[in-house]
Amino acid sequence: MKVIILHGDDTQKSYARLRIFIDVAKERSWEVNYIDESAQSFEEILSASSLFGNERFFILKDVKKLGKKEYLWLNKRQEDLSGTLIIYNEGPLNAATVKNFSIGTKVEEYKLPVLLWNFLDNLLPGKGEFCVRSLHKILEKQPVEFVFSLISKHIRDVYWAKVDAASAGFPFWKINKLKSQASKFDVLSLQKLISVLSAIDIDVKTSKADLISELDLVLLKHLE
Template sequence: MKTIILHGDDERKSYARLQKFVETARGRSWEVDYLDNPSIKLQETLSSTSLFSNERFFVLRDIKRLGKKEIEWLNKKYTDLPGNLIVYHEGYIPKTLLSSLPKDVKIEEFKLPVIIWTFLEHIYPGNSKQAILEFHKIIERDAPEFIFTLIAKLFRDLYWAKVDSNSMPYPTWRSAKLKVQSSKYSEEQLKGLIERMSEIDIEVKTRKSDLVTALDLLMIKRLK
C-alpha cells in the first residue's frame, strides 16, 4: 500500500493537496473511501477488497485513529495491502507518531511562511501599529480571508493557553510560546476578541463590513 502523509500549519495548501489527490483518484475511477467511521476498525477496511475490482484510495482525516495497535498492524501488513492511503492532518503530526510509521511512507509538510508566523506573534496589546503594517504587507500576496482564519485560530489558542495550557495538543515549544503571548492579555480581553471575530465573520458574509477595514479597526481598538 502506497502511503502519503499530509500535515503542517499551512492548512490551506495541505487541504488543496488532499483535494488534488482525491480528484485524481476519481478521475481514474478509483474507489475513494474516507476512514471517518470510528465504529469500523481500520484494519478491517484497509484489508477489505473492492466490490468493483477497482483500485482503492483511502483517506484518513483523524490521526487519533492511528493507535498503537493500528500502527503495529500497518507496519506488519502494509506491503501486502492493496490501494493507496492518504493521512491528512490539520497541523503538525508529532514526530514520535511519524517515526513509528513504515519507513517508506512519503511525508509532505506544508509550512506557513515566516512572515505570517512573525505577524501572528506580533499580535498583542500595545503593538497595533506593527501588527497593522505587517498585516497589509502579507495581504499583498495572501487572501485576507485566509489571514482572518489564522487570527481567529490564534485568539482561540491564546485563550486556551491562558486557561489550560497543559491540555493543548501542540509540541511543548509551541504551547510555551502561546502561553507567553497569552500573558500579555487578560482573560476578558481574549474572550472579547474571540466574540468580535465571530461578529466580523457574520458582518462580512452579510456584506455589512469590509474584512480588511474590520481587521484594521480590531487591531487599532483592541490592541492599542
C-alpha cells in the same frame, strides 16, 4: 500500499493538496473510502477487497484513531496491501507521530511563511500599528480570508493556553510559546477579542462588512 501524510501549519495548501488527490482518484474511477466515517476497524477497512475490482483510495483525517496496534499492523502489512492511504492532519504533526509510520511513507509538510508566523506571534497589546503594517504586507501574497482564519484560530489558542493549557493537547514547545503570548493579555481582553472576531466573521459572510477594513480596526483598537 502507498502511504502519504499531508500536514503542516499552512492548512490552505495542505487541504488543496488533499483535494487534488481526491479529484484525481475520482477521475480514475478509484474507490474512495473515508476511514473516519466507517464503523469498521482500521484493519478491516484496509484489508477488505474492492467491490468492483477498482484501485482503492483511503483517507484518514483523524490520526488519533491510530494507536500502537494499528501502527504495528500497518507497517507489517503495508507491502502486501493494495491502494493508496492518505493521512491528512489539519495542522502540524509532531515528529514522534510521523516516526510511527514506516520509512517508505511519503511525508508532505506545508509550512506557513516566516512573515505570517512573525505576524501571529506579534498579536500583542501595544503592537497594533506594527500588526496592521505586517498584515498588509502579508495580503500582497495571501488571501485575506485565509489570514483572518489564522488570526481567529491563533487568538483562540492563546486564550486556551491562558485558561486551561493542560487540556489543549498542544506540543510542549507550542504551549510555552502560547502561554508567553497569553501572559500579555488579561482573560477579559481575550474573550472580547474572540467575540469581536466572531461578529466580523458573521458580518463578512452576510456582506455587511469589508474584511480588510474590519481587521485594520480590530488590530488598532484591541492591540493599542
